[in-house]
Amino acid sequence: MSVKIFRAAAGLATVVLSAGAQAAFELNFQTPVSKVGERVYDLHTVILLICFVIFIAVFGTLLYSVFAHRKSKGHVAAQFHENTTVEVLWTIIPFVILVLIAWPATTTLLAMRDTAEPDVTVKVTGYQWEWAYDYLKGEGEGISFLSNLATPHDQIYGTAAKGEHYLREVNNPLVVPVGKKIRILTTANDVIHSWFVPELFVKQDANPGFIRDTWFRAEKEGTFRGQCAELCGKDHGFMPIVVEVVSPEKYSAWVAEQKKKMAGLADDPGKRATEAGEAVAPADIKTARR
Amino acid sequence: MSAVLDTPGHHEHADRPTGITRWLTTTNHKDIGTMYLWFSFTMFIVGGIMALIIRTELFTPGIQVVDPDRFNALTTYHGLIMVFGAIMPAFVGFANWLIPMQIGAPDMAFPRMNNLSFWLLPPAALLLITAQFVPGGGAGVGWTMYPPLTVQAPMAMDLTIFAIHILGMSSIMGSINIITTVFNMRAPGMGMMRIPMFCWTWVITAFLLLAVMPVLAGAVTMTLTDRHFGTSFFNAAGGGDPVLYQHVFWFFGHPEVYIIAIPAFGVISQIIPAFARKPLFGYTSMVYATASIAVLSFLVWAHHMFTVGMPVEAQLYFMYATVLIAVPTGVKVFNWVATAWRGSLSFETPMLFALGFLFLFTIGGFTGLVLAIVPIDVQLHDTYYVVAHFHYVMVAGALFSAFGAIYFWLPKWTGKMYDERLGKLHFWLSFIFFNVAFFVQHFLGLAGMPRRIPDYAPQFAEFNMISSIGAWGFGLAQVLLLYIVVKTIRSGKPAEQRQWDGADGLEWTHLPTPAPYHSFETPPVLK
Numbered sequence: 001m002s003v004k005i006f007r008a009a010a011g012l013a014t015v016v017l018s019a020g021a022q023a024a025f026e027l028n029f030q031t032p033v034s035k036v037g038e039r040v041y042d043l044h045t046v047i048l049l050i051c052f053v054i055f056i057a058v059f060g061t062l063l064y065s066v067f068a069h070r071k072s073k074g075h076v077a078a079q080f081h082e083n084t085t086v087e088v089l090w091t092i093i094p095f096v097i098l099v100l101i102a103w104p105a106t107t108t109l110l111a112m113r114d115t116a117e118p119d120v121t122v123k124v125t126g127y128q129w130e131w132a133y134d135y136l137k138g139e140g141e142g143i144s145f146l147s148n149l150a151t152p153h154d155q156i157y158g159t160a161a162k163g164e165h166y167l168r169e170v171n172n173p174l175v176v177p178v179g180k181k182i183r184i185l186t187t188a189n190d191v192i193h194s195w196f197v198p199e200l201f202v203k204q205d206a207n208p209g210f211i212r213d214t215w216f217r218a219e220k221e222g223t224f225r226g227q228c229a230e231l232c233g234k235d236h237g238f239m240p241i242v243v244e245v246v247s248p249e250k251y252s253a254w255v256a257e258q259k260k261k262m263a264g265l266a267d268d269p270g271k272r273a274t275e276a277g278e279a280v281a282p283a284d285i286k287t288a289r290r
Numbered sequence: 291m292s293a294v295l296d297t298p299g300h301h302e303h304a305d306r307p308t309g310i311t312r313w314l315t316t317t318n319h320k321d322i323g324t325m326y327l328w329f330s331f332t333m334f335i336v337g338g339i340m341a342l343i344i345r346t347e348l349f350t351p352g353i354q355v356v357d358p359d360r361f362n363a364l365t366t367y368h369g370l371i372m373v374f375g376a377i378m379p380a381f382v383g384f385a386n387w388l389i390p391m392q393i394g395a396p397d398m399a400f401p402r403m404n405n406l407s408f409w410l411l412p413p414a415a416l417l418l419i420t421a422q423f424v425p426g427g428g429a430g431v432g433w434t435m436y437p438p439l440t441v442q443a444p445m446a447m448d449l450t451i452f453a454i455h456i457l458g459m460s461s462i463m464g465s466i467n468i469i470t471t472v473f474n475m476r477a478p479g480m481g482m483m484r485i486p487m488f489c490w491t492w493v494i495t496a497f498l499l500l501a502v503m504p505v506l507a508g509a510v511t512m513t514l515t516d517r518h519f520g521t522s523f524f525n526a527a528g529g530g531d532p533v534l535y536q537h538v539f540w541f542f543g544h545p546e547v548y549i550i551a552i553p554a555f556g557v558i559s560q561i562i563p564a565f566a567r568k569p570l571f572g573y574t575s576m577v578y579a580t581a582s583i584a585v586l587s588f589l590v591w592a593h594h595m596f597t598v599g600m601p602v603e604a605q606l607y608f609m610y611a612t613v614l615i616a617v618p619t620g621v622k623v624f625n626w627v628a629t630a631w632r633g634s635l636s637f638e639t640p641m642l643f644a645l646g647f648l649f650l651f652t653i654g655g656f657t658g659l660v661l662a663i664v665p666i667d668v669q670l671h672d673t674y675y676v677v678a679h680f681h682y683v684m685v686a687g688a689l690f691s692a693f694g695a696i697y698f699w700l701p702k703w704t705g706k707m708y709d710e711r712l713g714k715l716h717f718w719l720s721f722i723f724f725n726v727a728f729f730v731q732h733f734l735g736l737a738g739m740p741r742r743i744p745d746y747a748p749q750f751a752e753f754n755m756i757s758s759i760g761a762w763g764f765g766l767a768q769v770l771l772l773y774i775v776v777k778t779i780r781s782g783k784p785a786e787q788r789q790w791d792g793a794d795g796l797e798w799t800h801l802p803t804p805a806p807y808h809s810f811e812t813p814p815v816l817k
């Protein structure tokens with residue numbers, strides 16, 4: 001399909017323009033790892049190309065005028081100031097283009113918002129300034145933990161070299177199985193946060209006192225990194241999100257391990273499980289950063 | 291610009307107070323316009339310094355210059371000061387100077403209220419600036435001031451809320467004045483469809499202001515009572531809803547975008563015909579396009595909050611309504627291009643800024659269209675793409691238009707001509723550095739860098755560094771503007787009555803240069 005060609009062209013342009021700079025100088029969306037993400041990516045490419053064509057047409061005309069119709073070249077001004085035909089045309093043509101754009105936009109949006117029949121449901125709660133994950137339904141039900149920034153204070157304040165995943169690393173990532181529909185319920189405890197993972201093409205505000213939802217189905221295993229997208233106070237820039245998409249077998253193993261850990265903590269019900277061994281309580285991280 | 295006021299031949303006001311009393315008590319539209327413009331420039335410098343501190347912090351990853359709380363406060367007050375302190379007063383300043391001259395009136399309809407509209411601004415500005423230094427520091431809540439974060443914020447939030455109340459009162463009075471002036475004080479024979487586009491755009495803007503400033507005042511007042519008087523408008527635990535605030539705020543906020551953009555359209559619609567030496571193409575359709583943009587602006591507010599989790603039907607409606615705005619906006623751009631087409635073009639500084647506006651504002655319009663498409667907006671919302679988009683609209687749009695207006699009318703105001711060579715230099719520096727600062731932010735947003743963060747992952751480092759360099763270049767270029775204006779007032783060569791041979795407004799054809807203290811003591815005779 002022509003959309004595929006567009007994507008290939010856009011990808012090629014990106015590669016050419018960013019040659020030699022590797023991961024830096026990214027000029028486009030992150031490569032999507034979900035079907036919905038691919039549709040959004042293509043939709044954006046198509047709209048961008050339409051805009052580009054119109055832009056060239058309009059400013060090509062203006063540029064021609066700027067060079068040809070100069071006073072310094074002795075060009076005498078025409079005195080027309082109306083032309084009904086042209087005016088009607090340039091009202092109707094953009095309208096038609098917009099209707100054509102609205103169609104794929106609508107179908108993509110409907111797909112994006114269809115959160116029905118998930119395989120795993122996870123509630124995500126935003127706190128100042130950390131995320132809590134509660135597996136509500138599906139394999140892993142009952143698992144619950146906090147996820148905090150793992151970048152040390154020294155790196156932020158420049159007294160240590162910055163690591164590869166500076167500011168986008170956490171102690172406990174969200175772990176989900178590949179190819180499964182993951183429904184994310186968002187809410188918050190204090191102020192509004194927003195759960196945003198670019199490669200999954202998911203962003204959903206987390207509003208205190210309300211629950212909203214979104215979903216994704218990662219088609220590829222890997223680690224995908226994002227962060228809070230709604231200003232939530234001092235450490236808004238320091239509440240990353242890491243999603244680890246793993247094979248179903250690995251996921252089952254992870255679930256078993258978490259269950260074991262939770263059982264170990266069962267006699268201390270007030271506490272959420274943080275990864276044993278790392279022993280970094282959220283409060284410590286916050287104090288350290290102050 | 292005080293040169294205007296010492297023009298010989300105006301002895302009827304020999305008893306006019308002098309010194310500071312004169313400025314405090316003046317009811318003259320030119321004095322008040324001048325004060326608005328200097329106030330605006332001062333705020334532009336203050337907001338600009340804040341922007342440069344922000345960009346310095348973002349020059350490289352890590353925290354170097356300001357701590358995160360201070361950083362958030364800086365982004366907040368940079369936005370508030372630029373929108374309410376710099377851009378809006380600049381255009382009210384132009385309205386004051388130009389509307390009476392353009393419609394053949396002696397002054398504004400309510401000169402004393404005009405004085406009050408201006409003198410409300412300095413206290414509001416003082417509140418916004420002192421908010422940085424009260425206990426707890428500035429409120430780091432973003433210029434959109436979303437609760438519940440605002441409910442947690444330190445006392446600076448209260449100062450900010452009162453500042454907004456005062457600014458709102460000032461805007462409302464200014465709007466009443468402009469509407470009344472244009473409706474009632476036109477010279478005989480000047481029908482509404484004969485007034486210059488600048489006056490039309492201001493009438494439409496004034497109606498927008500009247501409609502939405504009370505809405506903003508309501509939103510921040512609810513925040514105030516949530517903070518101090520135990521209400522729970524935005525607190526779910528008390529039966530409220532934080533998202534309610536966003537609906538109310540953006541019901542103000544979207545028209546606000548056009549409050550800033552529409553008078554800028556008006557300025558461009560004056561400058562391009564003057565330097566194309568050709569009448570504005572499609573005056574009537576321009577009026578209708580502007581009015582329909584204004585009406586549509588009330589119907590699209592929720593496109594600023596597509597990720598709050600509204601029903602999909604609401605997302606669809608707001609998407610369709612938003613993309614519709616592209617039609618009248620397109621009409622305006624096409625009209626401007628058609629005005630230049632087959633004209634007799636010359637490229638003095640005002641024209642350069644007008645063409646720069648046209649080019650960059652259109653980019654901002656296209657990114658606006660991209661953002662209107664919900665599935666794409668979900669990815670781009672609250673990222674640097676949005677920051678880039680609205681700076682293309684606000685800076686390359688409104689600010690470039692304001693620069694164009696300054697160069698266009700400065701000869702009429704001061705009676706002296708600015709240095710064309712320096713003016714062009716100011717344009718090219720602004721144009722180039724603006725793009726260096728903001729074009730790359732599109733890429734940051736596409737890659738997923740959120741806005742309003744004091745520190746970022748290394749993958750964003752290169753473009754942030756480029757952006758910071760551009761911002762510093764752009765900021766320093768504005769010192770040149772100050773130099774040019776001061777130099778014009780002090781030692782500019784005398785300007786002609788009709789400095790631009792293509793300009794055909796009453797201010798050029800019927801008034802001497804510099805314009806007399808009372809514009810038209812007897813109405814001009816129109817054919």
Ligand SMILES: [Cu+2]
Nearest residue numbers: 193194228232
């Ligand atoms: Cu957050």
